[in-house]
Amino acid sequence: MALIEIKNLTYTYPGASKPSIHDVTLKIEKGEFVLITGPSGCGKTTLCRCFNGLVPHFYQGEVKGEVTVAGINTLEHHTYEMAKHVGLVFQNPENQLFALSIEKDVAFGLENVGTKREEMRKKVDWALNQTGIYDIRERSPHEISGGQQQRVAIASVLAMEPDIIVLDEPTSFLDPLSAEKIFEVIYRLNKEQGITVILVEHRLDLTAKYTNHLILMDQGTVRCEGDPRDILNSEETRLIGVGIPKATLLYQMLKKEGFNLGDQTPLSSEELADQILEALGQK
Amino acid sequence: MIEAENVHYSYPSKVEALKGISITIKDGEFVAIMGQNGAGKSTFVKHFNGLLKPSVGTVKIDGVETTKSSVAALARNVGFVFQNPDHQLFSETVEEEISFALKNFGFEPKVIEDRVTWALNLLSLTQYRKTSPFLLSGGERKRVALASVLAWDPNTLILDEPTIGQDHEQKEKLRQFIMQLQTQKKTVVAVTHDVEFVAECNPRVVLMKEGKVVADGVGREILTDPAMLEMSSIVLPQVAQVFIKLSALGLPKDIIDLYEAKALLLKTKERLGR
Numbered sequence: 222m223a224l225i226e227i228k229n230l231t232y233t234y235p236g237a238s239k240p241s242i243h244d245v246t247l248k249i250e251k252g253e254f255v256l257i258t259g260p261s262g263c264g265k266t267t268l269c270r271c272f273n274g275l276v277p278h279f280y281q282g283e284v285k286g287e288v289t290v291a292g293i294n295t296l297e298h299h300t301y302e303m304a305k306h307v308g309l310v311f312q313n314p315e316n317q318l319f320a321l322s323i324e325k326d327v328a329f330g331l332e333n334v335g336t337k338r339e340e341m342r343k344k345v346d347w348a349l350n351q352t353g354i355y356d357i358r359e360r361s362p363h364e365i366s367g368g369q370q371q372r373v374a375i376a377s378v379l380a381m382e383p384d385i386i387v388l389d390e391p392t393s394f395l396d397p398l399s400a401e402k403i404f405e406v407i408y409r410l411n412k413e414q415g416i417t418v419i420l421v422e423h424r425l426d427l428t429a430k431y432t433n434h435l436i437l438m439d440q441g442t443v444r445c446e447g448d449p450r451d452i453l454n455s456e457e458t459r460l461i462g463v464g465i466p467k468a469t470l471l472y473q474m475l476k477k478e479g480f481n482l483g484d485q486t487p488l489s490s491e492e493l494a495d496q497i498l499e500a501l502g503q504k
Numbered sequence: 505m506i507e508a509e510n511v512h513y514s515y516p517s518k519v520e521a522l523k524g525i526s527i528t529i530k531d532g533e534f535v536a537i538m539g540q541n542g543a544g545k546s547t548f549v550k551h552f553n554g555l556l557k558p559s560v561g562t563v564k565i566d567g568v569e570t571t572k573s574s575v576a577a578l579a580r581n582v583g584f585v586f587q588n589p590d591h592q593l594f595s596e597t598v599e600e601e602i603s604f605a606l607k608n609f610g611f612e613p614k615v616i617e618d619r620v621t622w623a624l625n626l627l628s629l630t631q632y633r634k635t636s637p638f639l640l641s642g643g644e645r646k647r648v649a650l651a652s653v654l655a656w657d658p659n660t661l662i663l664d665e666p667t668i669g670q671d672h673e674q675k676e677k678l679r680q681f682i683m684q685l686q687t688q689k690k691t692v693v694a695v696t697h698d699v700e701f702v703a704e705c706n707p708r709v710v711l712m713k714e715g716k717v718v719a720d721g722v723g724r725e726i727l728t729d730p731a732m733l734e735m736s737s738i739v740l741p742q743v744a745q746v747f748i749k750l751s752a753l754g755l756p757k758d759i760i761d762l763y764e765a766k767a768l769l770l771k772t773k774e775r776l777g778r
Contacts, residue, residue: 261643464672494749
């Protein structure tokens with residue numbers, strides 16, 4: 222069985238006139254780096270809320286179908302039971318921070334599951350260091366910038382060392398270099414510790430190179446999914462209006478003009494530059 | 505016109521966020537303010553509608569010092585869209601949200617109706633007219649905040665991270681709309697981390713670091729200067745990254761436009777006889 226299996230899921234928020242998720246079937250294997258993208262309002266955030274049971278337990282509403290995460294049926298088990306398997310980083314960090322100090326916010330989840338003091342200290346410090354906020358750990362999460370709040374939210378999820386981390390546009394308030402550093406941290410956790418990552422992002426320029434499973438959503442459905450190189454090169458993706466990375470676009474434009482750069486669709490500037498040098502006999 | 509002269513600002517906590525900034529933004533200009541988190545970008549632009557007043561120095565909007573007029577009076581001419589839409593939205597429906605300021609400014613009901621319809625359409629929100637903003641996605645809420653300001657047609661627009669949560673199509677619409685505002689001599693100042701968006705618009709870029717302006721020039725020059733960008737915690741646009749890696753081919757390094765990149769590469773292919 223896959224780590225996450227969703228079968229024919231349809232979900233409607235209370236009071237909404239139509240479903241936000243419509244007949245979605247999806248499998249995510251352990252250790253994948255999944256990237257979910259699609260037009261704003263297409264159901265990406267709602268799908269994230271299904272992974273840890275916030276939908277339907279917190280949001281209520283009407284749900285049909287099945288969601289199984291780490292062998293647990295999330296429709297029948299509560300969010301707190303999912304917490305050690307799935308960590309969710311929200312789009313708006315203010316919705317998830319509440320403690321008097323950053324450090325306490327990061328320790329909150331561990332306290333709740335009864336982690337021993339020394340072990341907690343170690344895990345909290347590790348998460349603070351990974352996200353570059355160790356030096357400000359004693360400040361209040363409400364006095365810091367939006368970008369720093371996003372790091373706190375990520376740290377508090379990392380500290381729990383979950384099997385799966387779900388991140389909903391986790392770096393939207395961060396400057397590009399800080400965002401890249403966070404993505405590198407997440408990528409390293411994925412590669413070295415085998416944590417399954419599910420990332421929601423519009424900015425594929427920054428993130429396409431990390432993923433091995435791209436999911437493209439549109440109007441509450443999964444339009445296509447699979448190898449990011451195939452999907453970003455497809456006509457359907459262009460039509461939905463996904464922000465294809467510039468390196469990928471440039472590759473397509475050159476190919477159209479008869480500049481043969483090989484069959485591999487590049488996902489980053491490094492890959493495209495290499496392919497150009499190769500094709501021009503400069504390597 | 506926005507004239508900032510030796511602007512210093514310290515928060516009540518005594519943290520000095522701005523350390524002497526002087527810039528002039530002319531009518532019809534589009535300026536992107538970039539720089540790392542905590543550089544003082546948001547603090548600086550909050551001076552443009554009088555939300556903050558300088559501790560030292562002056563800010564003049566159309567010749568009038570912000571200390572000599574109220575935020576309410578400034579708001580008519582300077583529209584401000586916050587980074588986080590949840591700091592701005594409060595109405596029960598999208599329609600009420602957008603008409604709120606228009607009612608406050610005393611527009612006729614018919615004008616309000618027309619302006620609301622126009623703004624909803626511009627930002628692809630027509631289907632949510634009667635929906636609560638809080639039922640919308642993050643990207644859609646950001647567009648409601650933008651619509652509610654655009655609706656009263658201010659002469660100057662301050663946008664704090666306007667592209668957050670926006671897909672490619674919405675960003676392209678925003679880009680076109682900003683270009684259109686420029687032709688009407690309206691001023692747009694955007695605080696943004698979105699280098700690809702800036703590369704597509706190629707506006708004047710003001711780069712801030714630790715409360716100071718460290719560079720001020722055309723996007724194409726600043727966005728292709730790796731040392732300058734790294735100092736400001738900004739990543740090069742992807743096209744510029746490719747051209748820096750191709751420097752051995754004798755290509756120019758200051759390329760951010762896809763079509764220009766394509767033409768140059770095709771020419772190089774021909775030159776090398778491939």
